[in-house]
Amino acid sequence: MTFWELFQYPFMQRALIAAAFTGFAAPAVGTYLVQRRLSLMGDGIGHVAVTGVALGLLAQAGVLGGLVTGISPTWTAVVVSVLGAVIIEAIRSRGHTNGDVALALLFYGGLAGGVLLSGLGGESSARLQEYLFGSITTISIADVIVTMVLATVVLVIGVGLSPQLFAVAQDQEFARVTGLRVGFYNVLVAVLAAVSVSVAMRTVGLLLVSALMVVPVATSQQLTRSFRSTLIAAMVLGAAASIGGLVLSAYLSFHATVAPGPTIVLLSLTGFAVTWPVGAWIRRRARLREPFPAIPPPDHEPTEHAHQHGKDCGHTAVPHGDHVDYVHDGHRHAEHGAHYDEH
Amino acid sequence: MSLNDPAPVELVGGSVAIGGRPVLRGIDLEVPAGQFLALMGANGSGKSTLVRALIGLRPLTTGRLTLFGTPIDRFQDWSRIGFVPQRGGATSGVPASVWELVASGRLNHRRLFRPLSRVDRAAIADALEVVGLADRAGDGVATLSGGQQQRVLIARALAGEPELFFLDEPNAGVDLANQISLATSLGRLKDRGATIVLVAHELGPLAALVDRAVVMRDGRVAYDGAPLADHAVHGGAYGDAHTHHHHASHHEHDHVPVVRSPLEGPR
Secondary structure, eight states: OOTGGGGGSHHHHHHHHHHHHHHHHHHHHHHHHHHTTOTTHHHHHHHHHHHHHHHHHHHHTTTTOGGGTTOOHHHHHHHHHHHHHHHHHHHHHHSSSOOHHHHHHHHHHHHHHHHHHHHHTTOOHHHHHHHHHOOGGGOOHHHHHHHHHHHHHHHHHHHHTHHHHHHHHHOHHHHHHTTOOHHHHHHHHHHHHHHHHHHHTTTTOTTTHHHHHHHHHHHHTTTOSSHHHHHHHHHHHHHHHHHHHHHHHHHHTTTSOOOHHHHHHHHHHHHHHHHHHHHHHHHHHHHHHSOBOSOOOSSOOEEOOOSOOOTTSSSOEEEETTEEEEEETTEEEEEETTEEEEO | OOTTSOOSEEEEEEEEEETTEEEEEEEEEEEOTTOEEEEEESTTSSHHHHHHHHTTSSOOSEEEEEETTEEGGGOOOGGGEEEEOOGGGGOOSSOOBHHHHHHGGGGGGOOTTOOOOHHHHHHHHHHHHHTTOGGGTTSBGGGSOHHHHHHHHHHHHHHTOOSEEEEESTTTTOOHHHHHHHHHHHHHHHHTTOEEEEEOSOOGGGGGGOSEEEEEETTEEEEEESOOOHHHHHSTTTSOTTSOGGGGGGGOOOSSOOOOOTTOOOO
């Protein structure tokens, strides 16, 4: 079997579809979480979802009785993580911090509960591991359809309501005075985050899910100036990382055991590592060229200067009132007739 | 506007408690249409709490508040209200352009899932023009100076074309040049007939615009009448009697003593 023949297999096609939808949807919510400085919320929800997955596995094994058999772990994960997200949001909105202690409490409770429950059900750790670190190549048709539907819901709300969600995440009090129902939108973002965690669970796994929500946003904002371009670039980067990571891991798996989940996350992080120096350089350049305050110099102070400043002289030209100062070894030189003045 | 129109703001016997502790007590305040009111007082005098109560961000424990004749709990007409918070809310974890931030002030005129109309865009452009930042529309808010960010927040409120403005310390930490352009922007608003309620520790260049001053002291109204000079507010009867106002911050106090756990808020 060659690398290209791999794409003829249904399991690979299902994996590609799931990766594409997840890659677009996760950063769409992640942008609002980063905007609220709640980048770790996805992680908190992911840990809570472990308990949901364990409940689903228990139900499949019939331990919970006939009432709930046939429920897939995806759905129990959705329910439990939505519940967890709403609790996190409730604590956050009541508290005066970002609720990081509340997040921590749910982190550990969710993870411990999940591991304990899956032990009770006699599940092998391998089964739980599928959800912890992703298993996109074993995804079923039913799961692909669920992924597509949920990801589409997340995308429609995350992009369609972006003016409202942006305003609420930017400044809650202003949004309230604008007449927006702030509490509703806060819970909506929490629920969207929970849904995208459950969606991305099969792709990169619960322990890595937050990376797909946050890293593309961190990468795109290195180069963007507006919210809209950050959101769109993050979605494109997320999709590129998840499809690219899946294909890359498939290619590498001819030589070694390479799991798709970590490959996707590492590819995404590589994108950040490449972009950050560029962003840092652009920001430094913008800082150096920011106009000086239009305050005239204390007195006329000509300087001995043989060098002729100009467009391409290599010295930073900074607007200063009605003229330009050339930054020169800690001095600011302004052209004044035949000579330069110290400004 | 006829004489029978209800006043934009009418508060009778208003009290506010934070964390169970009474902060504002027995406030009566009526702001007639077109007035430029300065709410003044030392740090911790309750002037910011009062303005937040007036727009419904702080619930009243007792008293009756009406905006344009409608009780606050039934008030829906938010497009008539503009709020300019303290500068902290200008930036967030993701870049946003000046235009986007100003556009978010237009939300009270927009329906869900609908793009901006031509009228919306014109209002946003006009708001940027009034604060003199039209040429910075595409720049990131985080790249602006503090005074410019404050003007962006004013433009955001302006974009909703409100009749009644609340501004919370717009000139705090703003250099004199920006305070002057702030005063110019607010002067244009006043000329358009807007009603303005401004919270300020010191008025500076805004003093010329003020029609009436209300001075708060320890949660109660200590003075209500003709505009006062900054030194009159902070010296003598209304400030900390034995200190000059530049040192008054040493006497700053919290309304709610810090007796709480990390998971509980001040409410």
